[in-house]
Amino acid sequence: MSDTPVMPPRLAPLFAAERQRFIDAHPRSLALSQRAQAHFLFGVPLHWMRDWPSPATLFVRQAQGVTLECADGLRHTDFCLGDTGAMFGHSPPPVAEAIAHQAARGLTCMLPSTEAADVGERLAQRFGLPCWQLALTASDANRFVLRWARAVTRRPQVLVFDGCYHGAVDDTLVDRDPATGQTVPRPSVLGQVHNHAAHTRVVPFNDLAALEAALAPGDVAALLAEPALTNFGLVPPAPGFWAAAQALCQRHGTLLVLDETHTLSCGPGGHARQHGLRPDVLVVGKAVAGGLPCAVYGFTGALAERMRAAKDGAPEGHSGIGTTLSANPLTLAALHAALNHLHTEAAYAPMLARAEQLEQGLLRRIQAAGRPWTVTRLGARLELQFMPHTPRHAQDVRDLGQPALEACTHLFMLNRGVLLTPFHSMMLCAPATTAGQVAQLLQAFDELLATLP
Numbered sequence: 001m002s003d004t005p006v007m008p009p010r011l012a013p014l015f016a017a018e019r020q021r022f023i024d025a026h027p028r029s030l031a032l033s034q035r036a037q038a039h040f041l042f043g044v045p046l047h048w049m050r051d052w053p054s055p056a057t058l059f060v061r062q063a064q065g066v067t068l069e070c071a072d073g074l075r076h077t078d079f080c081l082g083d084t085g086a087m088f089g090h091s092p093p094p095v096a097e098a099i100a101h102q103a104a105r106g107l108t109c110m111l112p113s114t115e116a117a118d119v120g121e122r123l124a125q126r127f128g129l130p131c132w133q134l135a136l137t138a139s140d141a142n143r144f145v146l147r148w149a150r151a152v153t154r155r156p157q158v159l160v161f162d163g164c165y166h167g168a169v170d171d172t173l174v175d176r177d178p179a180t181g182q183t184v185p186r187p188s189v190l191g192q193v194h195n196h197a198a199h200t201r202v203v204p205f206n207d208l209a210a211l212e213a214a215l216a217p218g219d220v221a222a223l224l225a226e227p228a229l230t231n232f233g234l235v236p237p238a239p240g241f242w243a244a245a246q247a248l249c250q251r252h253g254t255l256l257v258l259d260e261t262h263t264l265s266c267g268p269g270g271h272a273r274q275h276g277l278r279p280d281v282l283v284v285g286k287a288v289a290g291g292l293p294c295a296v297y298g299f300t301g302a303l304a305e306r307m308r309a310a311k312d313g314a315p316e317g318h319s320g321i322g323t324t325l326s327a328n329p330l331t332l333a334a335l336h337a338a339l340n341h342l343h344t345e346a347a348y349a350p351m352l353a354r355a356e357q358l359e360q361g362l363l364r365r366i367q368a369a370g371r372p373w374t375v376t377r378l379g380a381r382l383e384l385q386f387m388p389h390t391p392r393h394a395q396d397v398r399d400l401g402q403p404a405l406e407a408c409t410h411l412f413m414l415n416r417g418v419l420l421t422p423f424h425s426m427m428l429c430a431p432a433t434t435a436g437q438v439a440q441l442l443q444a445f446d447e448l449l450a451t452l453p
C-alpha cells in the first residue's frame with residue numbers, strides 16, 4: 001500500500017472516501033500490490049510507480065489507444081499517457097507493426113540498420129536540424145549533450161532554470177535557494193557525493209536579467225532548458241522571452257539546448273519549430289518513437305564540425321557518450337514509423353482540437369463555480385492549476401500550488417474512469433482521444449466541483 005499523502009482537514013473525509021472506493025473496486029490490483037512486495041522494492045519494478053495517490057498500485061492488463069484496462073478489468077480513459085511516453089496513444093498501429101516486423105529480423109547488433117539513413121533525413125525534415133545522434137532515454141540524451149557541450153566549448157558550467165527536470169542527469173538535479181538565490185544540491189536526490197552546484201547555475205524562468213547575469217562570466221557551456229517548464233507545473237514562456245534568451249546565449253558563446261521531450265505536445269516538430277526558434281541542440285525523448293525507449297538529439301552543422309574536432313582531438317578510448325543498445329534496429333524501426341505516421345499535421349490536428357475543447361470546458365466550469373483556479377495549455381498538453389493565474393516561474397508554483405488538492409483530484413478522477421498524471425493534474429490528448437472522452441472528463445470534473453467542500 002502507498003503511504004497516505006497528508007491531507008488538510010477539509011479534504012480528509014473526501015480523500016478517505018475515495019481511497020475506500022478505490023479499494024472496493026480494485027481487489028486484483030490490491031492483491032498484486034501485496035504479492036509484488038516480496039520481490040520488488042516498494043512492491044513495484046520502478047519505485048516511482050508507487051508515487052500515485054491511490055492506496056495501491058494500479059496494475060495494467062493492457063493499454064491501447066487512449067484506453068487503459070487495469071487488472072480488475074476496469075477501462076480507464078487515459079489522459080496521463082505514461083506522462084508523455086504514450087502521447088500518440090498506446091501502441092500506435094504503425095509503430096506496433098514496425099516493431100513486430102523488425103522483432104523477427106534482429107533486435108540489436110551495434111551496427112546501423114538499412115533504415116538509418118532514411119531516419120536521419122526524416123529527423124532533419126521534421127525538426128529542422130541537420131545532424132543527429134540517438135540515445136535510449138531523454139536522460140541519456142541530455143547527459144550526452146552536456147558532455148559534448150563542455151567538450152566543444154571547453155567551459156565547465158551549465159545553466160538551467162529553477163524547477164527544471166531533464167531526467168536522471170546529475171548536473172541538473174540542483175535547486176535555487178529562494179532565500180539567497182544560490183544554487184544548491186536538490187535535497188531529495190539520493191547518494192550525492194559530488195557538489196553539482198559547483199558546475200551548474202540555476203536562474204528563475206522568464207527572468208532575462210538573471211539569465212544575462214549568469215551568462216556574463218563567459219564560462220557557461222550550455223543553457224539546457226525546456227521551452228516551457230512542464231515538470232514543476234506548466235509555466236509557459238513570457239512573450240518575447242525566448243527570442244531575447246536566444247540572443248543572450250549567442251552573445252555570450254553559450255550553446256542553447258532545448259529539451260523538447262514534453263513540449264513536443266505543441267505541434268509537429270515541437271515548440272522551437274512552431275515558434276521559429278533556432279537552438280544549437282534539440283533533445284526529444286519519450287514519445288519520439290511512439291513509446292519504445294528512444295531519444296534523439298539534433299544539432300547545427302557548425303556544432304557538428306566542433307563535435308567532430310573534439311572527438312578527433314581526443315585520445316583513443318571511451319568518450320563517455322553512448323550506450324550499447326542505443327540506436328538498435330528495433331528502435332530505428334519504431335522511430336522510422338513514428339516519423340512517417342505520428343509526427344504529422346494529420347496526427348496533431350485532432351489532438352490540438354480536443355485539448356482546446358477540454359481547456360474551454362474546464363475554464364467555463366471553473367468560472368461558473370467561482371473557483372480561484374486556472375487552466376494552462378501547451379498544444380495537446382494542459383494542466384488544471386489550483387491557483388488564480390498561470391504561474392510565471394517555479395516560485396509561483398511553490399507559493400500557490402495545492403498538492404493535497406491535486407492528489408485528491410487525481411484519485412477522484414481515477415475512481416470515475418479518468419486517468420490524469422499523478423502530479424500537477426496534467427492531461428494530454430492523443431490523436432485517438434474523442435469528444436466523448438473529453439465529455440467524460442468534464443462530467444467527472446462537474447462531480448468533483450459539486451463534491452468538494
Ligand SMILES: Cc1ncc(COP(=O)(O)O)c(C=O)c1O
Pocket residue numbers: 137138139140142165166167168226231259260261262285286
Ligand atoms: C523535459 C524532460 N526531459 C527529460 C526527461 C527524462 O526522460 P526519461 O525519464 O525518459 O529519461 C523528462 C522526464 O520526465 C522530461 O520531462
